[in-house]
Amino acid sequence: xxxxxxxxxxxxxxxxxxxxxxxxxxxxxxxxxxxxxxxxxxxxxxxxxxxxxxxxxxxxxxxxxxxxxxxxxxxxxxxxxxxxxxxxxxxxxxxxxxxxxxxxxxxxxxxxxxxxxxxxxxxxxxxxxxxxxxxxxxxxxxxxxxxxxxxxxxxxxxxxxxxxxxxxxxxxxxxxxxxxxxxxxxxxxxxxxxxxxxxxxxxxxxxxxxxxxxxxxxxxxxxxxxxxxxxxxxxxxxxxxxxxxxxxxxxxxxxxxxxxxx
Numbered sequence: 001x002x003x004x005x006x007x008x009x010x011x012x013x014x015x016x017x018x019x020x021x022x023x024x025x026x027x028x029x030x031x032x033x034x035x036x037x038x039x040x041x042x043x044x045x046x047x048x049x050x051x052x053x054x055x056x057x058x059x060x061x062x063x064x065x066x067x068x069x070x071x072x073x074x075x076x077x078x079x080x081x082x083x084x085x086x087x088x089x090x091x092x093x094x095x096x097x098x099x100x101x102x103x104x105x106x107x108x109x110x111x112x113x114x115x116x117x118x119x120x121x122x123x124x125x126x127x128x129x130x131x132x133x134x135x136x137x138x139x140x141x142x143x144x145x146x147x148x149x150x151x152x153x154x155x156x157x158x159x160x161x162x163x164x165x166x167x168x169x170x171x172x173x174x175x176x177x178x179x180x181x182x183x184x185x186x187x188x189x190x191x192x193x194x195x196x197x198x199x200x201x202x203x204x205x206x207x208x209x210x211x212x213x214x215x216x217x218x219x220x221x222x223x224x225x226x227x228x229x230x231x232x233x234x235x236x237x238x239x240x241x242x243x244x245x246x247x248x249x250x251x252x253x254x255x256x257x258x259x260x261x262x
Contacts, residue, residue, distance in 0.1 A: 027123065031120070031126070094241065132183070
């Protein structure tokens, strides 16, 4: 049985890296409005050479080519290697924990979408509606197959979208972007109430830590902008993985557990 599990975990890691490699190309094509962003051939962004299949092995191709294009020898951004690795490790962790659950496939689809949105927002400070709208629709469908009553998730979507919509309209878009409203709705549908609040709390904690680090090393000022999706998406993945543990910890620590039953 142990060997079967190890093979499953290895397969999950490989699947994650493959999807990560595809997602890196997808993000690039979407941002630069390349035709055939789902089915187009991968190419070097510098010399435009169409890459061969042996140039596309996740992680290994980058390592063997020493982070350079095999044709023009221009440097490939290290973020693409990190992207593939993050996808692989995340898929491995979710399959390791949820392989016996009927929700493992929807969870992996959700994780894939959140990671794509994370890296897109991290790289370009943008939210692409061609990704987030289908993600919201899929999450909305998933809600009606959950064991918990769907009102938990609809309330979560209303709170998540409303939280950022209020900030957006009060500040005229200075505090948060319009794309954060979509993020709030998506995470609300995926996590429901009250896990969404845990997600928001974790996201802002991550944001504060990152901001302090950047200010300490003078990479960031008080008027600088940070992509909110870069904090919301990891927080959402954390909550999908073990959000109930974080919720129980907070309720126990605060003494509020005796007043709430979710």
